[in-house]
Amino acid sequence: MMAIDRDAERDAITAAMQRLLHGRPTRSTGALTTLQLAAEAGVKRWVLTHKHVDLKEEFTRRKTEANGIPPAFQHLHARAVDAEAAAQALREDNNRVRERVGVYAQVIHELRTELDRRTGNSTQRSPVRSLPTSVT
Structure with a gap:
């Protein structure tokens, strides 16, 4: 027995x-x-x-x-790994875009400063207008 x-x-x-x-x-x-x-x-x-x-x-x-990982769930694991890789690529791309926007903002600021200096902004109104600081 x-x-x-x-x-x-x-x-x-x-x-x-x-x-x-x-x-x-x-x-x-x-x-x-x-x-x-x-x-x-x-x-x-x-x-x-x-x-x-x-x-x-x-x-x-x-x-x-x-x-x-049980075989029945391996396809989900593979999708999760792919999604994480895609998310990481998007985060890296976003960081590159943010850096580029910062550079562009600095260039715009320098151009505006130079334009104001050359035109004597205090006596003449500059054709360049500032962007609004808040959205209404």
């Missing part, structure tokens, strides 16, 4: 391993952890870590091969 219990535990653990690795948990959170494997199999953690060490090691190996 002990062998049957051991075989039943192994079958339950193996089936749970398949469900977790394929992203179809039924009794756990679906996280690829030893604790969740035990929960998915319906066994105590110590049963997995002490009685069925080979299955725990197989799960750990297969989890490593999947980069810790």
Whole structure:
């Protein structure tokens, strides 16, 4: 009877391993952890870590091969990585544009200062008008 219990535990653990690795948990959170494997199999953690060490090691190996992400979610992970790369590129582009705008503002300021100096802005009205400081 002990062998049957051991075989039943192994079958339950193996089936749970398949469900977790394929992203179809039924009794756990679906996280690829030893604790969740035990929960998915319906066994105590110590049963997995002490009685069925080979299955725990197989799960750990297969989890490593999947980069810790169940295959059912790997496409989402890839999309998240792509989105983060796109966001980083946009942040870098935004920083370049901000720097360029700062340079343009400085050039405009210098041109305005030079125009005011040449035209003697105090006696003549400059054809260059200042931008409003607030939007109404």
